[in-house]
Amino acid sequence: MNDAREDPRAAAVAAPIAAAWSALASTPQGLDSAEAERRLARHGPNEAAPRRRGAAALALLAFLGNPLVLILLLAAAVSALLREFAEAAIIAVIVALSVLLNFFLSYRSQRAAERLREEIAPTACVRRDGAWRELPRHRLVPGDVIRLGAGDRVPADARLFDARGLYVQQAALTGESAPAEKAPADAPPPTTALAEARHVVLLGTSVVVGTAQAVVFATGRATAFGDVAELLSARPPETEFERGLVRFAGLIMRTVVFLVLATLLIALARGREPFESLMFAVALAVGLTPEFLPMIVTVTLARGAVRMARRRVIVKHLAAIEDFGSMQLLLCDKTATLTTGEMRVEEGLDIDGHxxxxxxxxxxxxxxxxxxxxxxxxxxxxxxxxxxxxxxxxxxxxxxxxxxxxxxxxxxxxxxxxxxxxxxxxxxxxxxxxxxxxxxxxxxxxxxxxxxxxxxxxxxxxxxxxxxxxxxxxxxxxxxxxxxxxxxxxxxxxVTFADPLVPGIAATLAALRRDGVQVKILSGDDAPLVQRVCEQVGLGTQPAVTGVEVDRLGDAALGRAAERATAFARVSPAQKHRILLALKARRHVIGFLGDGVNDAPSLHAADVGISVANAVDVAKDSADIVLRERDLGVLHDGVLEGRRAFANVMKYLLMATSSNFGNMASMAAGMLFLPFLPMTPVQILLNNFLYDIAQATLPTDTVDASAIRRPQRWNVAQIRNFMLAIGPISSLYDFLTFYVLLAVFGASAPLFQSGWFVESLTTQTLVVFVIRTLGKARRSRPGTPLILASAAVVCLAWLLPLTPLAPALGFVRPPAGYYAFVAAAAATYLALVAAVHRRVLAWRVPARRRRWRP
Known part of the structure; x- marks a missing residue:
């Protein structure tokens, strides 16, 4: 088969259909595989936005572009110029190891998540070698013959040559909310805009009703949607989890700026050398900043996504895991959720019921x-x-x-x-x-x-x-x-049908309710049937609210009624959307389970849009979570997995802020009365690096059952209060260490710095075993990787001053009695934190989101 003409697009759109076939060098039987491969090589994959090459290099540059990393690398260069080669090398090695570890774990987790998303990659029904096949959309080429049905996303720009009752939603291109009617035209009239042509369907639109066959005339960046291609590849709207990270970053930034400026001013006021003071201040900033947070978040959420995949739940956007775990209300249809959806005909009845x-x-x-x-x-x-x-x-x-x-x-x-x-x-x-x-x-x-x-x-x-x-x-x-x-x-x-209940659905609903997720039924069926099924599965006996009643209520009244109601009957997709928005307005976290064409707006508007693998394309495109099977038991497992992921992220945040804040505050205070630096910049960086290695295993940690029994939400004020409560306890033990080192052991600067390094790294590493649980630490078993990593870091902290590396790092050997003090201090420190932290920390829904219980 010959290739299409140099510019077939105009002929394919404006010419009679026979000329269009000729221009595209195709027929209603489609292309053969060999010709399709040749065209794919020539035109490239059918992707409106090209895949970004060098993603790994860009990710690595993003980590290297961190301002604190750049300052440290600059400091290493200055140290080298001043012939402080050992210090420059140590700074450079620590920074490089930190960046590489962060990059490796984050990138590997992102790739795992991408592989999961590829499992639900969109396909198109294409005629190849005379037979209809489901192929990945990116393999479409000009001249391919495609088949469209209700719910399909149009995979490329194509001209219709057969259609029945076809209506296409093309608001993404035209902004018009009403579907547009489409039909073939043998000799189309001239048109000023491609989207206005009734005989053309375009990439980025979706079929509402009807069926059609069409021939592709443009793919990838050559499509009408190519000008706005970046919209297709743009990241999804910011989730509540991401907004929480932004608020947390603001808290850390304010704290860092205050401590670093205060420390720098104190150092300069006391006549310290300016470069050394700046280096110390920057090291403080690094020590206070949880720079492993992006890696911890990515690894934790990706690990959660992989675990959810084992439970047959695919996560399209990692950040959606937290919203999945935070879900309070789940809105879904009755059919194929409470009932199997596998209808069987009972009988035919005449007007008299015979x-x-x-x-x-x-x-x-x-x-x-x-x-x-x-x-x-x-x-x-x-x-x-x-x-x-x-x-x-x-x-x-x-x-x-x-x-x-x-x-x-x-x-x-x-x-x-x-x-x-x-x-x-x-x-x-x-x-x-x-x-x-x-x-x-x-x-x-x-x-x-x-x-x-x-x-x-x-x-x-x-x-x-x-x-x-x-x-x-x-x-x-x-x-x-x-x-x-x-x-x-x-x-x-x-004609009457029986639709059996899903086996075990009553127990599944009870489990969801026990774990803080209330299911509400939004059905198009008649009220008596909906009420009957709700009674059978334990959702109560109250009457279902009908679509007619929904139309009579204003938005505020509908929100109040929707909170009280368990089921809605005879509601249209538009009414379902209104109910969802009314509940969101009352500050509930909403999940919406849908699989139809008209579910797409509600899937997009929900906090968590949930669809199923066999749903129509437009529903899967709009969803955040895709279930491989429509099973509320599977969904329940996914909710709990989302809560586990969020709980492990919160552990790191609480650990990093409280311990780091206490240690950095102690360093800043030490500048006021010590004639030397409490720790050298290199020692601060090494302390922070080793601590982060121990915390890098938190994504694998076990989570207490009590932490996943209710939806969890971000609460930056709670993190701040925890930091301000636990941080001073850390500082208290630091000051005790200062006293023991100076008064008992008469420490010089190297001994003081070595001793405090050992105590500081020991206490802030071990305190994770207290902070990681709301219960008693001895009753909550940590994950094995966390135990091993923490033990290794503590051992390293104790042994480093005894190794040949000690002189290069500025360490000297502490007395044997000092190690006994560190052991006693660590034990009492953990006991005091255990007594305080359960009173400070309560993982609850924050006040800014109104709490509601069914």
Whole structure:
């Protein structure tokens, strides 16, 4: 097959369809694999924003670009110029090791998360070698023939050559909220904007209803969306977790600036050498700053993502893990969540509630020729096998389902006669009927009979059955059929379905409720059926709020009603969205579980959008979390994993701020009365580096059950209070150490610095075993890597002054009695912190988010 012309785009869009095929060197049978590979090599992958090359190098540069790292590297260079080669080498080595460790762990964790996201990479239905295949979207090329259906994301710019009832949501390009109707055009009229062309579908849009086939004429950066390609690859909106990190960074920055400026001014006022004073101040800043925080956060969240993946939960954005764990309310549909969603046909009923075959035959004909996304009802109807009524019919046209009409119609022909068959929600189908079948005769459908039919449907709902109404009428031959043709129908009867409960769903809901997550049902089904299912699974017996009642309530009143209600019935996707926003306005953390086209706005608006692997593309694109299977038990496991990840991040923050603040405050205070530096800049950096190595294992630590029993939220004020409460205890023991070193051991500057290095690193490393739990430390077993790393760092702190490296680091050997003092000081320090920290720290939902209990 020959390649397309040099610039096929204009011909593909504006020319007659025959010329478009020629320009693209393609046919309705699509491309063969060899030609597709050649075009892929020429045009490149179908990615609106090219993949960034050299991501590893950029990540490493980002770590090296930290201002404190740059200052330290500059200080090392100045030291070398002053011929202080040992000090320059030590500073450079410590900085390099810190940056490389941070980079290695963070990058490896990011790659693990990316591999998980690739498991749910988008695909497209493409015709290759004459057969339809699901291929990754990035492999599409100009000339490919694609097939589209409701819920699909349009994978590239393409021209339609076949479409049925196609409506496309293209607000991303045009800003218009209403879907646009699309249809093929053999000789399209000229248009000023590509998005206005009815015969063209564009990358970045999604199919609302209908089906189509189209030929791709532009991919990647050549698409209409290419000008705003960066929007596609831009990072998602900032999560609550990320906002908390920003607030925490502000707290640290203010503390660092205060301590460093105070220390520098004191040093200069006391006549210390300016360069040494600056180096000391910078080292203090490094010591106070939790520079391993990005690595700890990335590794912890990525580890959580991997563990969640083992529980069949895929995390698209790492920061969403914390919001997942913080979720208070979960809004979801009843079908396929509380019930299996695997419908089975019970029976057909006539207007009097007697068993009847006609509704089953008409329903089979309708489902057989429906071209949209097949619902579980269709699968059950087709499996039931009542084919007699469909024999000899051929499809003529279709009026697709939508959520306003809540029905779908198919026009079929047999022996020259045409019939329109409609099935859908009872109230919406009966509203189009003017007659009904009663045995072998046809009668007018008056209001009394209509009300009787609705009562029959409600009775079925109270028995836990789902109901579809079926109606029909003869129609004349015409080119196409529209919604206006769904009038004057003859009501044939009902088809009833059973939808069994998910095994163990009541226990799962009870477990979610126990762990602080309340499930609320938002269903399009009738109120009696919704109430019946809620009673069966233990969600209470209160009446469901209906969509009609939702429309009567203002936003504030709806928020109050939604807090009290457990279930909503007969609600549309737009009403679900209103309910979600009303609850968010009352400061709840909302999760929304959805898989349909119209769930996308709610998935985007929720604090945590949750979809499933078999959902439509637009739903998965809008979600933060994707479940490989629609199982609330799996979701519950994911929630707890999110809380574990957040708890381990909080451990590091509390550790780093309290211990570092206490030690750095002690150093700043030591400048006031000591004739020498409490520690040299190199010793401060080494202390901080070794401490961070021990804390780098926190992502693997175990988490107490009490820490995951309720949703957790950021509380920077709580971190600040903890720092101000525990930090002074650390300083108190530092001052005790100062006294012992000076008064008992008569320490010179090297001995003082060596002794305090040992005590400081020992106490701040071991205190993690107290701070990591709200309970008693001896009853909460830490993770093995944390135990080993902490023990290794403490041993290293005690042994370094005894090694050949000691002179280069400015250390001397402390007396044996001093080690006994350090052991006693560490034991009493841990006991005092244990007595204080449980009173200061309470991992609760902060006051700024209103607490609510069901």
């Amino acid at each position: 068993a009847a075959r006609r509704p089953l035959e008409f329903a089979y004909l309708n489902s057989l020729y429906e071209s949209g996304i097949r619902s579980p009802f269709d699968a059950a109807i087709l499996a039931h096998g009542d084919v007699a009524g469909a024999e000899g019919y051929g499809k003529v046209d279709e009026i697709p389902f939508d959520f306003e009409r809540r029905r779908l119609s198919v026009v079929a022909a047999r022996a020259g006669a045409r019939i329109l068959v409609t099935k859908g929600a009872p109230a919406h189908v009966l509203a189009c009927c003017t007659a009904c079948e009663r045995g072998d005769r046809r009668e007018p459908l008056d209001e009394a009979l209509r009300a009787r039919c609705l009562r029959l449907a409600e009775d079925c709902g109270r028995r836990g059955l789902r109901v579809l109404a079926v109606a029909w009428r003869d129609v004349p031959a015409q080119p196409a059929y529209r919604v206006e043709d769904e009038t004057g129908l003859v009501f044939a009867g009902f």
